[in-house]
Amino acid sequence: MNEVAFLAWVRGIGFQIALGIFIVGMVVRWLEIFLLGKKHDYSAPKGSAVQGAIHTIFSRSIPEKSTWQRSRVQIVTGYVFHVGLLLIILFLTPHITLFREFLGFGWAGLPNSVVDLIAVITMFALLVALVRRLQDPVLRFISTFQDYLVWTVTFLPLLTGYMAYHHLGFSYPTILGLHILSVEILLVLFPFTKLMHAITLFIARGFNGATAGHKGVQA
């Protein structure tokens, strides 16, 4: 398979397979969670469940004081790479071109040099997170194979994208193909690994917030 054929495959059949698995997996996981239902709470409400849910979804994004004092590095690197990832995914022009293909509309992108800088910062934050995971005895003890797997599949699209932009290592068609392939691997694994937290965190926060809201207590 030459590099043009490889690129055509990842943009064609490869992408279709990955997108198909991603959508099927996401819908199944969603339905499974929501069809679990919630037992009717017969107690008299002491507050609004909906308000509690909305409040918690946002409030848990702000680190608790004691947690902040205990693990600043973890919180900062976590924030940096999550925000960085979002910015790169949503505001690099070629990515917006892809979203337009699905959504029918696009938006203004950031200049490439800005996204380039964000990518470097994001990769650095991910590396710090990995080093911390390996160095901290407790973190290392509770880390499973899956933790390292999801770190790798998150890091690879960044690395290959950076290499594609700077023409490092491979010819452009090859590295672009590898970049797209790495995202396809991410898509395939997403619904079946911890990466699913990108969706389930809102469900979990909402559930806890609603329970607390109903009881009229702080979540």
Added chain:
Amino acid sequence: MSTSLGAILREQYGVSRRDFLKFCSVLASSMAISPTFIPRIAEALEKTPRQSVIWLSFQECTGCTESLTRSNAPTLESLILEQISLDYHHTLQAAAGDAAERARDLAMKANQGKYLLIVDGSVPMGNSGYSTIAGISNVDALREVASGASAIIAVGTCAAFGGLPHANPNPTGAVSVSEIITDKPIINISGCPPIPVVITGVIAHLITFGVLPELDKLGRPLSFYGQNIHDRCYRRPFYEKGLFAEDFDDAGAKKGWCLYKLGCKGPVTYNACATLKWNDGVSFPIEAGHGCIGCSEPNFWDAGGFYRPLAVPTEGVAQLTQMAFAAGGALGIAAGVLNAKKRDHAIAERETVSIDDLKRKG
């Protein structure tokens, strides 16, 4: 009368020594050869007897020949082309029928092992009747002529990689020259069509140094195909700034912004268009306002649509998305029902424990 190239250029075409050396230096610079070699190129071109060339045209559109011969004549490139001993080229030669085939036989015998074979067009491996010349199938002709050639130049993407005839569904079973001939040096000069100076440059290189120029992994001369169109594109700064034409006649297009979103394949294409340019250096496709279609790369016809940006999938995904949602919905509901049954079953199976039971166990 001398029959060397330099002598013919001087005596018959009145090319001055100065112009001739200038041409040699253009060749040297376009092939990234050190200027110190210019006298050597000039000397070789002047002294070498006319190189016998047999040109075979298979499944092709004559666009490659057009490109090479119709460059605003008489350029020095076209003079060079005329002054090689083009012993057989069924579009350009005067002879026809048996006389033409005899000319080919004679040239092959007279220059056995020394003549250069240039091929344009792909070779059909399906029914041999798909393409014949004088009743000889393309594959037979290629094998026969290639056996006595010193080197083969595959001109155009069809000869180099299969090109248009090779595009899906490839009804004739078209293949490139290199898929049939494996025991001869082959230089691929891809492009649809290729840039004229590239072929003259390669011929000059062969005559001067007697060896093949440095080739990339697709068999193309690195000096012409070593660089990416995107990297050498004068519109590149707009790409970096995020300024793109969204349509062929919008304000961005008129301002000359990057054509990436209109499907330009410059980033994945290796050729010299952006530097050598076409029509005597007038412009090249991107300068004329159309994205690069990637014509010097293998399988470019099947690489996912000339107007689809590189960032988007080659096929529409609307139907796939709908099907995946439907399949996911069905599977999800089935899983939900199974989970509910499991839960109900577990509840039904629960054993009640009374105080008496606990007391007994304690």
